[in-house]
Amino acid sequence: MVRTTVVSAPGKVLIAGGYLVLDPAYPGTVVSTSSRFYTVIQSQELLSKNTIRVRSPQFLEATWSYSVLFEPAVAVEASPENSSKNKFVHLALQKTIALAVELRGAAQIQEALTHGFDIAIVGDNDFYSQRAKLESLGLPRTLDSLTEITPFCATEVHLSDVHKTGLGSSAALITSLTSAILVHLSVISESSLAEDDSRDRRQAHNLAQYVHCLAQGKVGSGFDVSAAVFGSHLYSRFDPAVIQDLMSDDALPSQLPSVLSPSNAAWNYRIEPFKLPPLTRIVLADVDAGSDTPSLVGKVLKWRKENSTEAEALWKNLDQQNQSLAQTLLHLGKLAEDDYENYASAVKYICSLQPVQQILYSPLRSNQSLQHSMKPTISAIREKMREMGNLSGVPIEPIEQTTLLDACASQAGVIGGGVPGAGGYDAIWLLVCDPPSCAPDQSPLERIEHLWSHYEKLDVSPLSAQESTAKGVRVEALDDIPGLKNAISVS
Numbered sequence: 001m002v003r004t005t006v007v008s009a010p011g012k013v014l015i016a017g018g019y020l021v022l023d024p025a026y027p028g029t030v031v032s033t034s035s036r037f038y039t040v041i042q043s044q045e046l047l048s049k050n051t052i053r054v055r056s057p058q059f060l061e062a063t064w065s066y067s068v069l070f071e072p073a074v075a076v077e078a079s080p081e082n083s084s085k086n087k088f089v090h091l092a093l094q095k096t097i098a099l100a101v102e103l104r105g106a107a108q109i110q111e112a113l114t115h116g117f118d119i120a121i122v123g124d125n126d127f128y129s130q131r132a133k134l135e136s137l138g139l140p141r142t143l144d145s146l147t148e149i150t151p152f153c154a155t156e157v158h159l160s161d162v163h164k165t166g167l168g169s170s171a172a173l174i175t176s177l178t179s180a181i182l183v184h185l186s187v188i189s190e191s192s193l194a195e196d197d198s199r200d201r202r203q204a205h206n207l208a209q210y211v212h213c214l215a216q217g218k219v220g221s222g223f224d225v226s227a228a229v230f231g232s233h234l235y236s237r238f239d240p241a242v243i244q245d246l247m248s249d250d251a252l253p254s255q256l257p258s259v260l261s262p263s264n265a266a267w268n269y270r271i272e273p274f275k276l277p278p279l280t281r282i283v284l285a286d287v288d289a290g291s292d293t294p295s296l297v298g299k300v301l302k303w304r305k306e307n308s309t310e311a312e313a314l315w316k317n318l319d320q321q322n323q324s325l326a327q328t329l330l331h332l333g334k335l336a337e338d339d340y341e342n343y344a345s346a347v348k349y350i351c352s353l354q355p356v357q358q359i360l361y362s363p364l365r366s367n368q369s370l371q372h373s374m375k376p377t378i379s380a381i382r383e384k385m386r387e388m389g390n391l392s393g394v395p396i397e398p399i400e401q402t403t404l405l406d407a408c409a410s411q412a413g414v415i416g417g418g419v420p421g422a423g424g425y426d427a428i429w430l431l432v433c434d435p436p437s438c439a440p441d442q443s444p445l446e447r448i449e450h451l452w453s454h455y456e457k458l459d460v461s462p463l464s465a466q467e468s469t470a471k472g473v474r475v476e477a478l479d480d481i482p483g484l485k486n487a488i489s490v491s
């Protein structure tokens with residue numbers, strides 16, 4: 001019998017806290033997406049002992065073979081016949097198997113590899129831009145059209161040429177891959193991943209965070225891996241010193257268990273519960289303005305260092321607005337819990353109001369903490385992020401995005417939006433009211449789709465992602481995920 005393990009991990013959208021979250025003093029608000037990466041591991045009799053074959057069937061020439069050696073020390077070697085390298089996958093295999101050997105003993109892991117592993121990795125279509133596909137199918141750029149595309153569809157390009165949408169493909173990939181191997185090798189249990197927080201989930205986090213830093217060659221804030229492991233939350237980063245010793249080439253496998261242990265207090269990241277309020281929906285768009293923004297972070301941090309007084313004031317102000325947004329959203333969730341009927345009718349009513357009326361209307365503002373409605377807070381965050389961009393000379397919310405976001409925010413039922421994460425030209429997020437029943441002409445989602453599909457100044461294409469209702473990394477059943485079995489079958 002073929003033993004199969006399937007583990008998925010969600011993508012992310014940082015709706016507040018870009019740049020600030022690099023500093024442990026400032027939390028970021030990260031929403032995890034329904035779009036996920038899936039790793040499927042099958043122990044296969046047909047594959048030789050101690051071999052691992054990794055396939056990414058959505059890409060051209062994307063199969064990599066590896067051998068696991070146990071003597072003189074555990075090592076994972078790429079086959080010389082591989083047509084390309086995949087540093088992310090290779091490091092994930094090396095470090096996860098080394099940790100497994102340390103925690104369970106070489107004999108157990110050797111036993112598990114009596115039959116080689118076939119590992120297939122696929123990401124939901126949202127991780128890669130689908131505008132070319134929609135065009136080739138002659139379909140308009142709408143949410144409905146996206147459902148017409150085969151799940152996990154082939155991109156018809158090499159991995160290095162794919163147009164990503166910014167949902168954090170590498171973090172979701174590393175998290176699903178390392179956690180799937182941990183489960184398949186019984187280092188962590190399937191049942192522990194059914195709990196929102198557990199020692200095993202934290203073990204999975206520490207390993208994924210470390211492997212991702214190593215593969216990227218830098219220690220970022222880590223909110224993307226954290227969202228892939230824990231789902232939506234308010235994230236405060238860890239001190240990079242925790243993995244410093246493991247980042248060098250001389251790091252020994254014997255150091256892995258203690259450094260990556262869930263009990264290691266030096267992992268001082270903080271996670272506070274967060275989810276979007278009921279009857280609201282996050283909507284994302286891939287904005288093809290033809291520009292990439294890789295060096296934004298370096299420039300912003302340089303400006304902050306050189307202008308510490310001004311930056312301090314800006315960071316503090318932004319943090320206040322960010323926290324106010326997060327707390328208001330959480331408070332709305334509580335109001336819904338307390339009196340769902342009233343809450344639902346208020347959301348529905350808001351959808352019929354023009355934005356200026358929404359600001360004046362306050363049935364959801366039942367106490368002091370909601371005195372400042374969300375719209376002004378979101379506007380203030382955008383304004384301060386633009387200021388950060390202007391001062392440091394980088395296009396965090398470029399004028400093209402400002403015009404688009406303003407057009408979206410002026411639609412009835414749109415709570416607000418922004419440029420996710422580091423900003424730039426690539427994407428936008430919006431939060432819209434999403435009542436259970438709504439006349440078609442009053443549905444904020446439809447208004448937005450209409451606006452985007454007729455927008456001429458930029459090429460805006462929606463993503464199908466919503467907020468993930470499941471908390472982070474999870475074990476799946478192969479047959480439960482539409483299209484997965486087909487996508488990973490060897491043709």
Ligand SMILES: Nc1ncnc2c1ncn2[C@@H]1O[C@H](COP(=O)(O)OP(=O)(O)OP(=O)(O)O)[C@@H](O)[C@H]1O
Binds near residue numbers: 167
């Ligand atoms: N489907 C896949 N199969 C195998 N490896 C993948 C896959 N998707 C991504 N990778 C690995 O991740 C690397 C891309 O990492 P990179 O840091 O550029 O992405 P990212 O910034 O997380 O993407 P995003 O724009 O989605 O946020 C690739 O070079 C590859 O090694």
Ligand SMILES: C[C@@](O)(CCOP(=O)(O)O)CC(=O)O
Binds near residue numbers: 020166
């Ligand atoms: C700028 C930064 O705060 C966010 C980057 O987010 P994104 O990858 O652009 O979604 C960097 C980081 O947190 O690592």
